[in-house]
Amino acid sequence: MTTIDEPIETPDVETTDLTIERVEKPEFDLSPQEKRFVGWHITVAITALMIGSMMGPIQSFQFSGLDLYPYLEPVIKSYYQGLTLHGVLNALVYTTFFIVGFANLTTMKGLGRSLSHPVINKVGFWTMLTGLIMTGIPILTNSATVLYTFYPPLKASWAFYLGLTLVVVGSWIEGLGFYLTLAAWRKDHRGVRSPFIALGGIINMAMWQIATLGIAVEILTMLLPWSLGLIDNTDPELARTYFWFTGHPLVYFWLLPAYVSWYGMLPKQVGGKLFSDSLARLAFWLFLIVSVPVGFHHQFTDPGVPQTWKFIHAALTYSVFFPSMITLFTVVASLEFAARRQGGKGLVGWIRTLPWGDPSVAAQLLAGILFMFGGIGGLTNASYSLNLVIHNTAWVPGHFHLTVATAATLSFMGISYWMVPYLAGKQLWSPKMALVQVWTWFVGMIIFSNAMHVLGLLGAPRRTPLGSAPYVPEEWNGHLLRVSIGGGILLISVLIYGWVMLRTALGPKVEAHLVPTVPIAESIRHPQLTPVWLDRFKPWLIAAGLLLVVAYGPQFIDQIFNMNLNAPGTDFVPWPS
Amino acid sequence: MTTDDVSANSVANSERAADHEQTDEHEHFKPVGTMFILAMFVVALIMLWASVYLILLSRGVTT
């Protein structure tokens, strides 16, 4: 009786009952303790972002010869140590804590009930935090300068690997808490469609649990024993295959919470409705299925993986583009619906009718605009031999600063503009400054990202302090300077963001009616009209499993059965001390 | 966007006899602006993608 996929006896009768409330228990609100619990996730996340993001502009300044690393000397010994901090804190820590915190909120608020087993989520959170500390210490002491991909045989301290494992395991535990809560809700609501914002967040957690099996196996069977001295060598190619099993779905783990907000919250924020409940759900299920079996598109240039599998994964990666294109239509149409309802006119003139003065809305709209270009770059990267033009060049960071560092991060910033005041019982400090933050991010990122893309096409490698590389030709200089200018504008944006968040959190408590509420969008069509199969985990999980076996099974079997643990790495510490 | 607003909406929902209101609302709305934006997107997609494709072709054959 507790499984999520409790069969529904007579779906046709029950599901067309349109008197079912569209917003589950609107009177339900998180208790102060629950708000504090979510708040802790967000606090850790934003702190990580503030520290991690500081390194970004410093890296970008290095590109045009402004070397600030001597001033960081007491802690940060090199560009690479800073880059490790930047990648781990931003892409792994900030995202994971924010996403899990946000999923706590959308689960509770969406379902209109508290977590069924809050203690599970507490254990999960503390596990994640313990892991973060364990990972942070070796990074800061320069004993894990291996970047956030930690490719062996670069060898980090064992604490780094164990810490990362704990962060992942903690997020699994919190995910379990969400499933149990959803199952409890479903037991009380036979025949009722799961509220979208809760379902979306939980599908994302399910996808993440499947996806992270890759690095879990990589760390537990290879890297951790190796760093502890139990085994002497690694199999670097197998490690790469494990890593990218997790590495690509990781990007969808970052993105889907932004999609939850774009589909399930933003329409409400702009005074409209979700254009299509069915397609919103379909998109999430498709992401669950196709996000994972595509990892070889990160290994197009790897020796040791046959071209056939690379080509198959290229095709599968193309299929991930499909739900994103659905998202593009549905979200833009929801916005247009809202604008027209409020008198918006013209083919594009309606865009001006949207509430651009609301920093939360502006952030998400601008994030969406830049994500279109992120999508174009992504399709290019995935296009098999086209990858030869850009693989491991500056194009790649140029690309993912539009996706994770803008589509996800700028959307999360937008979300935080209502969520942090909501959790703290405050008002947003200076919406004007928040707007400046949002627009500076947008402008800075356009300059930064465009320059990085161009540098990549010219052949500039990534993960490289280009300001001191001997092979840099004259013609790159203008673009390197643009990277620094973009980075400078982004630095201003980050600082404003931190300041607005701090002032908001420390601001005075205000009366309840001045505190923002959680925006939950209705769909134009009643969700009870959405087919039942768009509300079931089982068929989609089975499909995901089958596709994984087909798309990854043979190559994994080949690499695991022919495993060669023969790469010891260097007998000295290979990074600068 | 206050709590009152949310509960007002759901009261309206439960009072509604059938689904006609939203059906009408939906049928009167043609997302032409959306189609236009997406058309621009497709143009950008094809042009930018093709530009990298042409770079690829200009850089010789690797086997």
Place this chain on the structure above:
Amino acid sequence: MSNGEDLNVAGAGPAGDGLDETALTMGIDPYERNWMRLTVALLVMFFTTVAIAGFAMGIQVTGAYQEVDPRTVLDTEPWATPGLRKIGDKEYEAYVVAQTWSFNPSEIEIPVGSTVTILVTSPDLQHGFKITDTNVNTMVVPGQVSKVTYTFDTVGDFPYICHEYCGTGHATMFGVVKVVPEGTLDEVSGDTGGDTDNEANSDEDDSQ
């Protein structure tokens, strides 16, 4: 519990149109349905174009070629003496070792129009190998040999750059392919590695 009736409706068939409450269709807007069709068409078009470049024109990515033991690879031929070997008229093999933090050889000189099969491996950490302005771009992974063949049709210097983080000297790790006009290169200097051509060739044959 899968429901055949529902799945029927899920297809993009005409049953999906409209808002019939009891049939539980997805209720997809006709415009959006067309958008989804266009998306599929676009993806098929792009993918066909990709397949043409990859398979008809032969612009290929690295594949699985050969495994070696990184601990001993440099003790045995051909990797004990990396460098360029001439294997035919304007045909060469270049054995390149990528190691912390240089390429050996760091210079490859060939006459314009030469076809070079480049084989790269690493005895220590992961590295990258990308020749600027060409489609030669591969990872270098300890335990694996990356193989790529390319014809250099333009005179000039083409730097090859390590594009995977490999520690302290990563940013200074590069080499140059010098493509020189025909006749400027005397045959002897075109061959920088290996004891004799024959020996290198026979090693190559064994490894296949």
